[in-house]
Amino acid sequence: MINSERLWDRLMQLSTIGTCEAGGITRLSFTPEERAAKDLIAGFMKEAGLTVREDEVGNLIGRKEGKNSEAPIVLIGSHIDSVPSGGNFDGPLGVLAGVEVLQTMNEQGVETEHPIEVLAFTDEEGTRFGFGMIGSRGIAGLLQPDELTPQDKDGISIAEAMKQSGLDPEKIKGAARTPGSVKAYVELHIEQGKVLESRGLSVGVVSGVAGPLWLKFVLEGEAGHAGATPMNMRRDPLTAAAEVMLCIEREAARKPVSVGTVGKMQVFPGGVNIIPGRVEFTLDLRDVDKAILDEVEQSIMREAEAICARRNVRLTVELLQRIPPVICSDNIQAAIREACAAEGLETMTLPSGAGHDCMQLVDLCPVGMIFARSRDGISHNPAEFTSKEDCANGAQILYRTALSLANQR
Numbered sequence: 001m002i003n004s005e006r007l008w009d010r011l012m013q014l015s016t017i018g019t020c021e022a023g024g025i026t027r028l029s030f031t032p033e034e035r036a037a038k039d040l041i042a043g044f045m046k047e048a049g050l051t052v053r054e055d056e057v058g059n060l061i062g063r064k065e066g067k068n069s070e071a072p073i074v075l076i077g078s079h080i081d082s083v084p085s086g087g088n089f090d091g092p093l094g095v096l097a098g099v100e101v102l103q104t105m106n107e108q109g110v111e112t113e114h115p116i117e118v119l120a121f122t123d124e125e126g127t128r129f130g131f132g133m134i135g136s137r138g139i140a141g142l143l144q145p146d147e148l149t150p151q152d153k154d155g156i157s158i159a160e161a162m163k164q165s166g167l168d169p170e171k172i173k174g175a176a177r178t179p180g181s182v183k184a185y186v187e188l189h190i191e192q193g194k195v196l197e198s199r200g201l202s203v204g205v206v207s208g209v210a211g212p213l214w215l216k217f218v219l220e221g222e223a224g225h226a227g228a229t230p231m232n233m234r235r236d237p238l239t240a241a242a243e244v245m246l247c248i249e250r251e252a253a254r255k256p257v258s259v260g261t262v263g264k265m266q267v268f269p270g271g272v273n274i275i276p277g278r279v280e281f282t283l284d285l286r287d288v289d290k291a292i293l294d295e296v297e298q299s300i301m302r303e304a305e306a307i308c309a310r311r312n313v314r315l316t317v318e319l320l321q322r323i324p325p326v327i328c329s330d331n332i333q334a335a336i337r338e339a340c341a342a343e344g345l346e347t348m349t350l351p352s353g354a355g356h357d358c359m360q361l362v363d364l365c366p367v368g369m370i371f372a373r374s375r376d377g378i379s380h381n382p383a384e385f386t387s388k389e390d391c392a393n394g395a396q397i398l399y400r401t402a403l404s405l406a407n408q409r
């Protein structure tokens with residue numbers, strides 16, 4: 001059984017690093033706050049009896065040796081960087097629960113066939129440079145030295161920030177794990193949504209991580225006088241856009257997991273008495289299943305074209321970003337379910353709408369995630385909260401899952 005008091009106490013200690021005036025935590029990558037957080041956690045890792053090191057991209061790693069030190073490693077962990085005025089649990093729960101899991105094993109003399117490493121990944125959030133998941137990209141071998149050019153608001157690039165932290169950007173390839181050297185990656189994370197809470201469940205099994213597809217729709221009609229143009233002589237791109245948005249809502253709602261959001265719109269020229277000539281809006285479309293995502297995208301596109309043709313409005317669609325969704329490994333999902341059954345915890349399977357480090361690791365090893373209940377679904381906010389009991393349950397499920405994977409042939 002993991003030590004829930006110790007886990008909670010460490011979460012509270014970590015939450016004192018990076019507190020900001022606006023409330024909550026601001027702990028950006030390669031800053032003194034992040035350094036202090038890593039130093040604190042490195043201390044916990046040593047107390048846990050782990051071998052501690054930092055790799056070439058700044059990932060903090062604590063290792064518990066396996067009976068076979070050459071066997072592929074089971075990785076557990078999360079991140080400790082935050083968004084501005086973020087919460088205490090998004091990231092830290094997975095890292096500190098990982099340390100707790102390995103400390104419990106060491107205290108109870110539990111040995112595993114495979115080594116287990118707990119990681120605090122560098123820069124998951126992408127807040128400082130607009131380029132996230134730096135640590136997991138590094139481990140997956142997906143990070144190139146010439147990609148370290150994005151700058152923060154003060155004009156400092158990732159490469160410069162790395163140098164200031166004592167890292168050599170030319171050596172980042174050294175962080176890459178070789179194919180076959182990693183057995184699995186499992187992360188405990190807060191849900192950041194309301195699904196578990198609405199079902200009265202403490203923990204959930206993640207089925208996959210939705211990949212965001214971002215599109216920009218541009219609709220062009222004919223601007224005109226609102227008083228002098230009869231209704232049947234208009235080519236109004238805004239009413240066409242309204243129809244397209246309703247179609248997006250309808251098509252996404254037809255699938256159990258798909259979500260579609262129009263979050264940004266501009267109307268040109270934008271006057272009370274002017275029929276718009278041009279409308280631009282964005283679409284964020286997500287699903288954990290690529291085939292379903294493609295199907296929803298295609299039906300939206302078909303309908304949008306039909307709507308615009310009928311209304312004599314010109315439609316162009318620009319691709320802003322397409323990140324493929326990730327399916328969590330069946331084997332890891334089964335291990336998490338068995339862990340829940342062994343603890344007598346009722347659970348459910350749910351997708352993650354938010355992105356996580358496992359998206360970068362999916363070609364390196366099988367990945368899986370455990371969700372812990374978030375209060376009111378609030379995250380990226382000082383009010384973010386997961387109860388002591390839910391943190392402990394999540395950590396206990398992580399313990400059993402990691403133990404089972406690390407002994408699996």
Ligand SMILES: [Zn+2]
Binds near residue numbers: 079091
């Ligand atoms: Zn997170």
